[in-house]
Amino acid sequence: MTIDKMTDLSNGISPLSDLSKKYQDSKKPNPSEFLMNEKLFLGKISLFGKEDLFFEKISNKFNITLPTIPNTTTKNDKITALWLSPKEWLLVVSPSINAVEVKSLQKEISDVHALAIDVSDRWIAINLTGNKAIDILSKGTTIDLDNSFLNAGACAQTTLWTVNVIIYKVNSKPSFDLFVDSTMATFLWQWLEHSSREYI
Amino acid sequence: MLVPCPWCGERDESEFSFGGEAHLERPNESCSDKDWTEYIFMRKNIKGENKERWNHSSGCRQWFNAIRDTTTNTFLQISKPGEDYTNIKNDD
Numbered sequence: 574m575t576i577d578k579m580t581d582l583s584n585g586i587s588p589l590s591d592l593s594k595k596y597q598d599s600k601k602p603n604p605s606e607f608l609m610n611e612k613l614f615l616g617k618i619s620l621f622g623k624e625d626l627f628f629e630k631i632s633n634k635f636n637i638t639l640p641t642i643p644n645t646t647t648k649n650d651k652i653t654a655l656w657l658s659p660k661e662w663l664l665v666v667s668p669s670i671n672a673v674e675v676k677s678l679q680k681e682i683s684d685v686h687a688l689a690i691d692v693s694d695r696w697i698a699i700n701l702t703g704n705k706a707i708d709i710l711s712k713g714t715t716i717d718l719d720n721s722f723l724n725a726g727a728c729a730q731t732t733l734w735t736v737n738v739i740i741y742k743v744n745s746k747p748s749f750d751l752f753v754d755s756t757m758a759t760f761l762w763q764w765l766e767h768s769s770r771e772y773i
Numbered sequence: 774m775l776v777p778c779p780w781c782g783e784r785d786e787s788e789f790s791f792g793g794e795a796h797l798e799r800p801n802e803s804c805s806d807k808d809w810t811e812y813i814f815m816r817k818n819i820k821g822e823n824k825e826r827w828n829h830s831s832g833c834r835q836w837f838n839a840i841r842d843t844t845t846n847t848f849l850q851i852s853k854p855g856e857d858y859t860n861i862k863n864d865d
Contacts, residue, residue, distance in 0.1 A: 585836070643780040643833065658833040659780065715785030731788060732831045 574692070582770030587611060588758045589697060596766065607703035607769045609762075612750065616670030617696050618678070620654075620662045630682055635664070646741065647724045655728045655741060663739065669693070696739075697758040700724070701765070702748040705772040710749065712768050734764050774846050777861055778829045779837050779853045792826030795838045807837060 587593075593611045600694065620631070620639070630757070632638055640647045640656045647654050655663040675691045682689060707718045713734035716722065722729070728741040739752040739759070753761050774784040794801040794816050800808045817823075823843050828836050838857060850858040 643782075656833055715787060721782065730832045730834075731784070737831055 575618075576753070587613060588755050589699075592759060592762050596762075600771055603702060603773050606705045606772045607701070607709060609699055609701045609765055612698035614669045615693070615698050616664075616666035616668075617691075617693045617699055617752075618664040618666065618670065618675065619665055619690045619692045620688070621660055622682065622685060623660045623669070624685050624687070626764065627682060627685045627687045630685065630687075634678060634681055644727060644729050646728050648726070653741070655739060657730060657739070663692075663696075663704065663751075665750075691772050695755060696752040697755050699751045699753065699758075699765070700743070700748065701751065701763065702746060702773075705746050705769070706749055709765065709768050709772065710740070714738075714740070733761065736761050736764075774828060776829075777839070777848050778832060778835070778849050779851050780833050780835055781829060784829065784832055788829060788831040790828040792828055792829040792836065795826045818820040819861075822849060 581664055591613045596609070621678055622628075622631075632671055635649070635650050635652050637654055638654050639654050639662050641659075643656055643659075645656055651666060653665045653667075655665065670691070670693070672691070675689065676741070678689045699747050708735065711717055716729055716731050718740075721727075722740075722742055725742055725744045728739060730737070730739050732738065733740070733753075735756045736753060741750040741752070742748075743750055753760070775783040776789045777783050778789075781793055797812060801811050804812075820843055822840050825839050825841055826836060827834045827839055828834065836854055838854070838858070839848055841848050848861055850860055852858040
């Protein structure tokens with residue numbers, strides 16, 4: 574493979590880097606109505622398991638209790654655990670997690686029927702804030718964000734304008750984190766820009 | 774149409790995949806061609822209360838069973854795999 578000498582791949586390049594830079598440089602007359610930002614360098618771990626010992630090991634390792642109520646999250650100062658299915662969670666680690674820590678987790682749970690996969694580069698995280706965030710999301714999803722997404726910490730997997738996403742309500746301002754597959758991130762970003770145009 | 778997922782609650786139909794008739798028992802290996810054909814191809818296609826499998830493919834990706842009235846598209850009962858059916862609360 575030929576790599577351009579000017580390209581420093583060690584820092585990683587997000588598929589959204591060009592679009593988000595252009596967006597940040599653009600004028601936004603009503604930032605309180607809608608703003609979006611890519612959240613860079615978050616660590617993400619896909620976690621599978623169901624035994625009591627698995628829950629105990631995760632709790633001991635990260636000091637977090639995995640949520641067992643559907644579409645809810647738990648968090649501590651560094652990690653947010655999103656419920657994805659009865660045996661599956663997404664751990665979002667801020668600011669990031671390195672390969673050694675992931676290996677150590679994998680070793681920790683190797684004696685139970687469980688799995689931990691580093692998916693940091695698979696998911697792109699986009700933060701949406703502003704009074705119109707719900708209106709804009711509602712253009713592309715069938716989830717009732719006003720009523721079924723009342724509490725901060727709610728999360729759901731759904732489709733947003735045909736793209737599979739995880740929506741996480743960070744707080745009631747409102748502020749949402751969208752997790753989207755990296756291959757679909759530019760499409761979704763452009764859709765969000767287009768859909769928010771009438772409000773900004 | 775809203776489909777009641779036993780985990781996520783009511784979600785739009787577009788998030789789900791229909792899995793066909795539920796509780797079909799696979800016949801023994803030594804079964805006749807007729808029994809095998811029945812198992813593979815023949816479906817009851819009931820007008821009324823139909824036991825079906827659904828998958829919440831764009832959500833929690835779990836399979837579940839449901840009883841749906843095919844004349845009204847109303848879901849009457851749902852069950853997680855291996856569990857009994859429970860009634861769906863209907864506010865109407």
